[in-house]
Amino acid sequence: MMLEPLTAPAVEPVSLSGMRAHLRLDTLEEDAPLADAIVAARAFVEARTSRALIDQVFRLTLDAWPDDGVLRLPRGPVSSVTAVAVRDAEGTAQPLAPADWMLEARAHPARLWSAPGKVWPRPGQRFSGIEVTFVAGYGPEPDDVPAPLRQAVRLLAAWFFEQRLVDAPISGPVGEIVAALIAPFRLPRVFA
Secondary structure, rough: EEEOOOOOOOOOOOOHHHHEEEEEEEOOOHHHHHHHHHHHHHHHHHHHHHOOOOOOOEEEEOOOOOOOOOOOOOOOOOEEEEEEEEEEOOOOOOOOOHHHHEEEEEOOOEEEEOOOOOOOOOOOOOOEEEEEEEEOOOOHHHHOHHHHHHHHHHHHHHHHOOOOOOOOOHHHHHHHHHHHHHHHHHOOOOOO
């Protein structure tokens, strides 16, 4: 199973100007490392929670359908599945009609299975024969992201920015606070 981001978030859950105010920075001189810290903090929170904070498009590639026929999408919250395709023996992606599958987006993790009376088609190639493209994220705007997750990004971005010259693990009060902020949002790890 391989999860590949196809689009990056259009915005970060915490703005550069908001981070400047949070850190009480008066100049723009540090904007480049501060922007990098915001991206790193968002990526950290997303990795730890298995959630996309701002809407992004992902492609999940599988060798075979799960034995129980239910495909659990490894990144949430899922707002839509835009394509399901199975590769034939020549490697050509054959799209499945939306009427052939059902999505339970509100489940954690979201689940995809074949529609009643339908069966998942067998891929014609042994590896990477199934592709599912989906949108995950709380929405397109920073205010769509739950406040505890935005605060976790803010705290981590500040920590990354302030510790950028030191090679140290995230620990102490910052690590504990971030862990507490993201704990209610963590999705279980999913394996196909």
